[in-house]
Amino acid sequence: MTVETDGTVPADIAELIGLPLYPDTAEFPAELGYGWNTLAATENGNPLYWDTSVAEMLAGGRILPLSTLSLWMRPHRWAPGASTEQVALRVHFDLKRRLELPEAIMSDNTIVFHEPVRPGDMISHRQVLRSVSGPKTTRLGTGRFWVIDVEYHNQSGDLVGVESYTGFGYRRGDAGPADQAGTATKPAVQPPAEDPGPRAKPDPARDQVSVGDALPELTHDVTATTVVLGALASRDWRPMHHDYRFATERNGTRDIFLNTPNQLAWIERAVTDWTGPRGRLGRVSFRMQDPVFPGDTMTIAATVTAVPIDDSGCGWAELDLVLRAGDRTCTTGTAKVALPMSADDNPWQRSGEDWQP
Numbered sequence: 322m323t324v325e326t327d328g329t330v331p332a333d334i335a336e337l338i339g340l341p342l343y344p345d346t347a348e349f350p351a352e353l354g355y356g357w358n359t360l361a362a363t364e365n366g367n368p369l370y371w372d373t374s375v376a377e378m379l380a381g382g383r384i385l386p387l388s389t390l391s392l393w394m395r396p397h398r399w400a401p402g403a404s405t406e407q408v409a410l411r412v413h414f415d416l417k418r419r420l421e422l423p424e425a426i427m428s429d430n431t432i433v434f435h436e437p438v439r440p441g442d443m444i445s446h447r448q449v450l451r452s453v454s455g456p457k458t459t460r461l462g463t464g465r466f467w468v469i470d471v472e473y474h475n476q477s478g479d480l481v482g483v484e485s486y487t488g489f490g491y492r493r494g495d496a497g498p499a500d501q502a503g504t505a506t507k508p509a510v511q512p513p514a515e516d517p518g519p520r521a522k523p524d525p526a527r528d529q530v531s532v533g534d535a536l537p538e539l540t541h542d543v544t545a546t547t548v549v550l551g552a553l554a555s556r557d558w559r560p561m562h563h564d565y566r567f568a569t570e571r572n573g574t575r576d577i578f579l580n581t582p583n584q585l586a587w588i589e590r591a592v593t594d595w596t597g598p599r600g601r602l603g604r605v606s607f608r609m610q611d612p613v614f615p616g617d618t619m620t621i622a623a624t625v626t627a628v629p630i631d632d633s634g635c636g637w638a639e640l641d642l643v644l645r646a647g648d649r650t651c652t653t654g655t656a657k658v659a660l661p662m663s664a665d666d667n668p669w670q671r672s673g674e675d676w677q678p
Contacts, residue, residue: 329455334419337450341472343411344447347393348400351442355392356385358554362547362583365590369598379598380669384437387602388586390482393444394471395556409557412448412469413488422464422490424572427581429487431606433678436479437669443476451485461573464491486581493573524597527628527636527660536623536640539591543579543646545615551583578612584652588642591621592658596638600658601668603678607642607654617646623656633675636662 360370365386368375376383396407408414417425438444451468471484541547552562557580560567568577579587585605593600613619627639638660644652657678659668 330453331419334416334450334453337412338452339449341447341449344445345394346443346445348396351385351393351438351440351444353383353385353440355554355556356389358550359386359389359392359586362550362554363586363590364541365586365593367590367593367598369593375598379667380437383440385439386586386589387432387434387437387482388582388589389438389555390432390434390473391471391484391582392556393438393473394446395558398558406558410448410469410471410486412450413467413486416450416453416465416467416488417490420465420490422492424462424464424493425488425490426461426572427486427488427609428466429485429606429608430581430585431485431604432585433483433604434481434602435483435676435678436475436481436672438475438481442481444473444481445476446471446473457489459489459491461489462491462493464489524599525595525660526664526666527630527638527662530625530628530638530660532625532627534625536591536595536625539587539594539621541587541619543613543615543617543619545577548577548579548583548615551586552580555580555582555586557582574612574614576614576616578614581609584609584613584644587619587621588644588654588656591623591642592640592656595623596658596660599661599667599669601671602656602658603637603676604657605654606656607644607652609652611646611649611651613644613646613651619651620645626655630662631677633671633677634662635668635671635675635677636660636666 356370369379370386395409398407400407413425449470451470454466456463457466466487466489469486473481475481549563561572562577562580565577568574588605588607589602592602621644623640623642625638626641630636636659638658640656642654642656643650661667
């Protein structure tokens with residue numbers, strides 16, 4: 322939670338570091354339709370989210386897909402009496418305006434999942450600026466990186482999740498060879514071998530999982546509909562995810578591209594296709610190095626890197642992730658998913674100190 326000490330960060334921005342900003346409550350209660358939109362956009366058939374009896378048995382009732390977390394901070398694009406377009410992550414847009422950086426991307430996203438969101442919940446959120454860098458030159462242009470946390474609580478005050486965004490605001494122009502946005506500080510995860518071996522049995526328990534296991538690859542042919550459905554499902558109205566001219570002329574990309582929440586939703590599907598409904602994601606962190614465009618064949622691969630048991634007795638599988646489009650590595654990351662320790666163990670029953678994602 323630091324600001325670089327080269328003296329280039331304006332004092333009024335430095336004073337905001339660590340302060341809770343823009344506390345707000347979602348404009349509508351959580352409801353199943355939004356969850357189903359996300360599941361349909363990613364063709365995710367996890368019965369935990371579709372089958373009432375499975376949801377009741379595992380989670381004590383209906384819950385929303387974990388990857389919909391950011392949906393609850395996104396306002397309607399227009400509202401009566403509003404004089405400007407309504408936007409999510411207002412600190413991000415404040416920084417762009419104050420630092421006079423007209424373009425911006427999100428390069429990194431980390432999400433920690435706590436209590437699940439249930440239909441009828443009213444989700445409140447607040448934004449916390451964690452850091453602002455000095456000037457950086459990347460392949461996109463010259464600008465600054467910043468990190469913003471969004472903390473989500475339900476109407477009872479329970480923490481449901483914390484999401485951390487790394488953004489890069491910039492001016493397009495000649496770029497230097499170093500510090501390329503999204504690639505400078507973290508090496509790419511190596512994809513698994515071409516032959517990942519036999520698939521683990523469905524709904525694996527933790528004692529059936531070993532370091533080095535490869536998850537079945539998830540492959541999908543991306544179309545413009547894939548991109549637009551994902552943006553719509555996550556209530557992301559930013560034009561680079563549906564407007565070809567904006568994406569190519571303003572962002573300098575070759576087409577519209579998958580947004581951050583949609584990539585998270587595809588990652589959730591890739592992991593839970595393997596674990597089955599008893600697997601419970603605790604944490605996902607990923608770095609977007611190259612966009613995913615219509616016409617790409619997207620492949621998500623993952624490898625088990627650790628199988629720890631925490632102090633509460635919860636069993637985990639830690640994963641390295643890589644999302645490729647053809648021969649391009651687009652996104653790399655990690656995930657942490659809880660698996661049942663035995664036939665009668667259920668990670669979805671854990672809460673409070675028993676849930677340590």
